[in-house]
Amino acid sequence: MEIRKILQNKSVEFGDKPAIIFKEQKVTFSELNSNVLKFANVLKVKGVSKGVKVAIYLPNCIEYVYSYLACFCIGAVVVPLDYMLKTDELVSCLDHSEAKVLIARPKPVIDLNAIKNDLSSLEEIILCCSDIEGTDQFCAIIANASNELEEAVISDDDPCLIMYTSGTTGKPKGILLTYKHLEGSPAAMDHFVDLNESDIKLAAIPLSHIGGFIYVQNCILFGITVILMDRFNPFEFLGLIDRYKVTCFHIVPQMYNAILTLKEIERFDLSSLRWVVVFGAPSSPEIMERFHKYCPNAKLLNGWGMTETCPPNTVTPMDSDNIASIGKPAPHCTIKILDDEGNVVPNGEVGELVISGWIVMKEYYKDPELTKSVLRSEGLHTGDLGRFDENGYLYIVGRKKEMIKVGGQIVFEPEVESALYKHDEVAEVAVIGMSDAMKGEVVKAFVVLRENSSLKAEDIRYFARQHLANFKVPQVVELREELPKNRAGKIDKESLRKG
DSSP, rough: OOHHHHHHHHHHTTTTTTEEETTTTTEHHHHHHHHHHHHHHHHHHTOOTTOOOOEOOOSHHHHHHHHHHHHHTOEEEEEEOOOOOOOOHHHHHHHHHOOEEEEOOOOOOOHHHHHHHHHHOEEEEESSOOOOTTTTEEHHHHHOOOSSSOOOOOOOOOOOEEEEEETTTTOOOOEETTTGGHHHHHHHHHSSSSOOOTTEEEEOTTTSSHHHHHHHHHHTTOOOOOESSSSHHHHHHHHHHHHHHHOOEOOOOHHHHHTTTTTTGGGGTTTTOHHHEOOOOOOOHHHHHHHHHHHHHHEEEEEOOOOOGGSSSOOOOTTTOOOTTTOEEEEOEEEEETTTTOOOOOTTEEEEEESSSTTSSEEEETTTTHHHHHHEEEEEEEEEEEEEOSSSOEEEEEEEGGGGETTTEEHHHHHHHHHHTTTTTTEEEEEEEEETTEEEEEEEEEEEEEOOOOOHHHHHHHHHHHHSSSGOOEEEEEEEEOOOOOSSOOBBBHHHHHO
16 A cells, blocks of 8 residues: 555645544644655654664554654554553563654653663654653654655565554564555445545544554545544543534444443434444444434444454445344455364354455564464464354354353353343443353353442343353352453453453
């Protein structure tokens, strides 16, 4: 993907139209192009060229978007880092990626100069919104920079992103994507939905995550104004929809849950919404249906994908109401359901999702063993379990590690979670397996109740028995005020498993 040419074309086509609105700041398509080219020249002066790694450690902000796009214009490799990372985690990712430049907003608990001194590969730090000695200021350094940029020769197979993700498996992994991979998301969205220049999208997912990055990238490619939030806040989210007449967005299930807990939800006008997507984790249809009450004219869509495969890889078609599924595969994405012996299973049977196509990542950076374990001749083994129905719709039933073996019976955690979400007084649920001397494992549910609910743990177990086979009913229900979440808003089951 030739980002530089795209920016130039969009600046000509849309000129003074707002490309990004962040808080009260508006950046037009023309300004976006100019500032990106200026920052690209700054990076070149600092020694950044094709293939050089540039790490970004920022909350969502306009400078984040500039940084991404400037690197892409010169063929550099972007290393987006979660702004929630602590010092040890930050150092680990910077060291592993061999980043030469770090673009960051400092925190009181993070000594960036000490990190720079400890890492031989890290040569430059560019700061946003700070005045630490020995570092450069973002606004100051682009003020006098030229927006005339020498063209870089970039091929589809050149690396462009190393995205670190711990997923649900613990140790962070560096997923290496190429410039060709940047085409995956816009190609899928162009196939599944009817984006147009009059749309206004709202972005609340962190830009350090693939779901946040592709969201903003697609808005630029389609000439759409995007309202960017620094972080998700359900009250502010609804207020922005009302204020800017937002037409579409995608967020993760836990964000929908947070919205639905607001008493003030009915005061906001959500009638501008054309379609909304739940993305990033298996979702209960009940959650979407509850939200739909407040925007009945909006189309409900479900989407799914992985950082390793340039999401979205599946989306609900616009002419379908089947939000119990995660939709159908994108045209450039082949998904097979395989058993443990590598055989394709019949429709209706559960197996592992294996993805092939040009959207599959290049590798796990500097980890050939892990790469070899998932990238095999038939495609990328996702670790997700699912099934196709007779109409080609795909259903996720959980991850391999989300199978609980109760006395020889298999229970999928998302199935139990979906059943408990049917209760009107349940706000959030996370289900895990718990060791048991008699049965090997039993089901444990962590539940957050809606405000003013008087439900007890036994009430929830009674409700579960009305919807689930006895062996699937949680043996233990633990009521909590909140559940741990990662930066992307997903419930952190690893924390729950560790106790």
